[in-house]
Amino acid sequence: MIICKKPLMISRRLSGARCCVLFTTRNCPEKYLKTQTGQTMSEIIIALDFDSREKTLNFVRKISARNIWVKVGLELFIRCGPGIVEELKDMGLKVFLDLKLMDIPNTVYGAVSSSLSCGADMITLHALGGEKMIDQARNARARFGNSKNKAILLGVTLLTSLDRHDLPWPDTRTTNAITLDLAKKVYSWGLDGCVCSGLEAQDVRNSTSPDFCLVTPGIRLQPLGDDQKRVVTPESAQKSGSDFLIIGRPVTQSPDPVHTLRDIRKRLN
Template identity: 45%
Template sequence: MTESIYLALDFPSWELTESFLIRNDLQGIPVKIGMELYYREGPSIIEKLRKNNHTIFLDLKLHDIPTTVMRAMKILSSLEVDMVNVHALGGSEMIHYAKEGLISGNSTNHPKLIAVTVVTSMDNRQLNKELLIPGDLTNMTIHLAGLAKENGADGVVCSVHEAKQIKEDCGDLFLTVTPGIRLHQTNTDDQKRIATPIYARENGADYLVIGRSVTNAKNPRLAYDQAVKEWGK
């Protein structure tokens, strides 16, 4: 059950991260490491977490020319994390090269490649008016999921609201990783397309990413256990 819930460790340093995990008895749970912590600590943060039996989703959202992404993924593959990601908007060739990089870096046990569709802080107005991408956000997300699958990705990051349709179009084995998870009676913060663990379970999510509902809670361990209970898988 807990293997499917990644806690976003959005802290500025290893010292604060370690203190939080120990203080709240959260050692060994799956965790997501984003740009802030990885750029501050480098690969050593992965080594420290792996020593404490954490499964790791390395959330760097690579988006560059295909060759650069391939070379970066070859390096990241050697860290032996569970999942890494790229932006699906980087296109088919970039996604394909990312998968090649992971395999060449670790042919026997490379991380799962997950493609970010449309980040959960974005809504339809921003997609149309700011990025000048016409059409419906949901349709865009589903299109990017299909593109990712065709080019070797193991799944996508999407909002819970698109997960069921992606499963129908891409198959049950294609993974849906869903951020924007909030427990009942918590703030939405800067994310717009959010959902509870119960809603996620009912709508085709394979993995949840939960952050501030736990890390900002008065009792983070209790909040994490509540997420596990609501998830119920």
């Protein structure tokens, strides 16, 4: 059973004021779902990794849910364009637009403003894009965001399909150390959170703050021989401090996705 309480913003304090005021410091999400033990409960983001608009909308209608998070990734966005984000928003869903933006600062400024105009609630940017690129992303939100769209800006650290041996440059650091260094960078640059594996979430949390939003992909209900290397279960990701869990194939390929979602929530509680 999920215990719903009044939304409580978990945040640091600077000079006695909350540090998560939109456009001035960090825009952190509301954390108000609690497990029976009082732990903050991770929210689920369903990855809509379909290859057509029709399959996407049919799935969303099948789960018959409103006010839940869904992820629109690169493939779906290129096939359907910004209109798919607008349609999902019209259906009452919260949209995580996962395009992993990385370009020159001016181009990213325009891309973030366009993402806001179609209603994205969460936007990803590659940490390797650097501080100037991140600054322009934040500037775009400050100018084009509004009280109805407090989009969360996230830095992408190291993809969960990679480990240090896959990097195109020699690096003697561990995968955990690489992720942690990138997470600390985007934290210092003022992003709202980062995308990181559940294997590194606890270290990232300890090195940042309670209001730094951690989004974890590579969630598997059981071990699978797919293209993800650094995977974790929903329970272990939540225990490590992840605020959002991105779950795709275990839900979208389930014969009964509604039952699967219900089962995952029970496991988290």
